[in-house]
Amino acid sequence: MLIAMVVFGPFIGAAAAAAIGKRNEKAGEYAALFVTAVVLGLTLVLAGAAGLSLIIPGILSGSGLTFCVTGFRAVYAVITAIMWVGTTLFSPEYFAHEKENLGRYKFFVLFTLGAVEGVMLSADLMTAFVFFEVLSLTSFTWVIHEETWAAIRAGYTYLFVAVIGGLLLFMGLVLLEHAAGTLSFAELSTALQGKGASADSLAQPQVLAAGILILLGFGAKAGMFPLHIWLPKAHPAAPSPASALLSGILTKVGVYGILMTALYVLAGDYRFGLIVLAAGLITMLLGAVLALFSINLKRTLACSSMSQIGFILTGIAVTVLMGAVGEEEAVMTALSGTVQHMINHSLLKLTLFMCAGVVVMNLHTLTLDEIRGWGRNKTALKIAFALGGLGISGVPLFNGYISKTLLHEGIVEAIHVMREAQESSLVTISATTAGNIANLLQVGEWIFLFSGGLTFAYMCKLFFCIFVEKNRDADVQEKFDSSGRCMNGVSTAAILGSSLFMVILGAPPVTKRLLYFATGSGHILEFAAFTPENMKGSAISLAIGAAVYLLVVKRVLYREDSYVNLWPERLDLEEGLYRPALTKWIPGVLIAVASVFGENKVLAPVCRRGLAAAQSAAAVFGEDKVLTPVCVYGLKLFQSVCYAVSISTDSLILTLRHSVFREKKVRRAGVGRMSRMRMLREGTAEAVRPILRNFTFALLMTCLGILVILGVLLIAIVKINP
């Protein structure tokens, strides 16, 4: 019941709030806030009721909708609700000046809350998929909210990535269901056991294919390379509260799906681990580089999201790889790091995007040069943004530090384990493979540290640009400095409140308790955060970051007193590859193939091609004086016959139309006194005429068909009675 209220309550709440909001705007806002607050309360209660489950049979085919509560699910349900409360508090002020389409936006925001909770609490992949599709489509309305052409174009991108991701996921689920016979998380791992390709823990090819499709499907929402294209476009276009949710929660929905697949479907398959690792590393590095180059506040944050998702995916990959060699402790380290980074990133992006929202609602622009120096006297905003920046960069004492350290430790442990496996040659994994994986992980560690450094660099870029440097135009700077309060009390409370999490979760005891609750493993409690070794990784990252900021950002990307975007525009996967592929290349090939057969006017092309084929066949016989002419002339004759047939049909129809079925002019004189018989006759004639007009042609076709039949029957009879 509790679960049902959390999942389906927002659907009803959305409708109710929309209805109230239509009458009285203020009341509508309160209603929306009330709904989110109630959901938050309920999820907190849920957190105390782990083990609860709910099955709604009869909906959809098969097992129906199933939900359950575990530590991790409960934690994420609460985080989701917190995000919604935060953004709902912030929304009224943000939208104070643009009332258009606001009702639609609010309705779909609340509606999506239910769908997200549905995914987070789902106990089988089918339920997750259903709610996943729902939230994909409802969140589309966030992206196109402003209905400018840029927003609509971003919306197109978003929608097509969502739909394509959904279909890939769909295919993956079909394959998985076909292989395992179930989609329930609890039953999947047992159902797949013993179905492996051989004695080792590798899954059969079909399951691996299913896993990759599911990875791509959920990855599309998570912003995983190569389906990340929507992230940098959708975020600048969407309203800031929506960006916070898109980046903070919707990407996590995708990650949630990948994590569940990694844990329950392909837990011990190192091939899957390697694929996720590759995707994660590329996403991590590419996102960070894109963020560094970007000169748009929200685009930077969006690319940063992508990069952080890369960190999380790397954590998942290490979890899978360690599962493959059966190292439980290393699995738990990586898993804890993954979960913690998910939580951290949600809350971080909540704060940062709300800060960006404050900038937008005051200045209506996001370009760094234009907002430079604006925040010099905005203390509250400065603190919140600084906390966010420190958190995401992984500075000790803030939340990002713990999760990144856990992830880093996971990678280091994994390298260690793989090196050992290389020497001792385990059953599950060959020595060479282990060696290769270890090398790859080593590269991964470097990329990890380097990306961490880039994170620090681009956050420095943002922070110094907005809050420290002066605008290049002195008049503008003066106006900025003299501007008063930039936000009202509620928004300040929301932003500062959310930024407090950076500090709270930066304290190891709190985080450890939380992780213990989420993962249920006591291993994490022994984790020591501030050892010199752990500090070293962070220090390396921060040093790289500082160097990059001073050398690259200030020297290369900052020219003639303005930030420049040096990222080549042609390196855009969407414009360069996906759009042409989807709209031109693939249909082009299919159309080319189709047009060979497609434009058929029944007989003529068949004849033409038949003739050509026969001629080429005849050419094989070459000098044959008999066969060649027979082939050629026979087909020419056939062609002429076809032509004659069609000509005669047409002339027959023409003749009939001009003789028997000629349209007679109706005498208009005595319409009133028209005899009943005549009316009947003309009515019938009118009704029958179209049939008769087409009849001759059809009759001819029938005759031809019957001729064919007779011919074949004759052959058949001869065959039976030789």
Next chain:
Amino acid sequence: MNPLFLLIPIVLPIFGGLALLIRPVENDIKRRILCEAVACVTSACVWAAALWMPHRPVTVYSFTRGFAVNFGVDGMANVFAVMISIMWPLVLLYAFEYMKGDEGSNRFFAFYVMTYGVTLGVCYSADMITMYVFIEMLTLVTIPLVTHYGGHESMFAGRKYAAYTIGGASLGFMAVVLTTMYGMDGIFRYGGSIFEVLDSGTMQLAFVLGFIGFGAKAAVFPLHDWLPTASVAPTPVTALLHAVAVVNSGVFAVMRMTYYVFGADYLRGTAAQAICLSLAIFSLLFGAVQALRERHFKRRLAYSTMSNLSYMLLAAMCMTPQGLKAGLAHMVFHGVIKICLFMCAGAFIHRARKAYIYEINGIGRRMPDTFAAYTLCALSLTGIPPLCGFVSKWQLLTAGMDAATEAAAGGAAGGTVSAILPYILFAGVAALIIAAFLCAMYSINISIRAFFPVEEKDLYKDSDVKEAGPLMLIPIYVFAACNILAGMFPGPILEILTAIGEGRL
């Protein structure tokens, strides 16, 4: 219940239509009441037959031995009959408003009602010959509907339609003759009734010809071209006949022939199966691509219909019980979706007097309800849960996968054909997904255009185009609601279809 009761739903609409032809009713209201009454009574008879009729064929009239008119109900007939019996009265309401003020209304509604009876004839016929006769009749009865507007384009469409479907049916006739001669008696029995007298090659040829022939009605390549051309017909005709009744009778006939005359076991693993599968795969991709290319609203939907009909045939050609089930499921659910899509398109054409997709920009603001329903159905067609298109697509894919793995497992024993078959089936599954991508692009694109004008060109900012009237909207609402309901609770329908697929009903 007297088995001859079955004649009532077949004959009543035919006579009703004839009566309207012979004694035209000039009063609009009277004609509406008459048509609606005939349709409703017929539908009631269909439901009565579905509920209480024993499942065995009845000979109505016997010409000679082996050549008789047989009717009967069974599960498959009921599914098709009940589906159209729900649709017909509702779409008639839509047609009343759409055809308001048209001069040829009498003729139109006469044939429209007659088509109902003939389609039921296809449903209830219990042997090949009867079915063949009704399929031919169906063509003849619907020609005046296609040519209704009477212009050059309509006449051409009518001629093309006749040529393709009658010509195709004459190919099908060969299958009819051969199965009647070398089968037991041509009466439908689950599992087929072919004696192994004739060599299998000829029978396979007969099957392929029958597939192409009856498939012509289902717009299977190479006899597909009539369907897009025929979309010049009034929208009630395209919606009900060229998206559901006529085209599904083609699919229905192919399914009957495959599972009830030849028998799936007889055909599984043969070259005939491979050829028919390839044809279906090709036409489903071809239809989807053409739909993407097409700029005309109704023609795009027509191509999409072509693609979706081939989904059903693809499933049916898997030659497994799940295949039949999936094909029937898609027949029902696609019917619900596509009829609604066409009605929305018709409402747009009727109100805005425009027909092309680039003329849609911004119409969503003027006709919000119509295009909301359109969007819902477009999503459903793509296969988004929890709408009904998802359910049938899931069935199709799992059926395809099952058949493919089965074929792969049994393929080692057979010759070349059975070695190729699994690949064709896997290709079919892949083609389904590709077609779904294309479907997302061509169908959702329209609703985005409608609500969020492309490149900020809102064509209807200052126009006075109004939302469609209630008679048009009611059926649209009903079918859109069916989409959600059938998607959320497909259990009972799927259970019935499973029973049919396994030959238990």
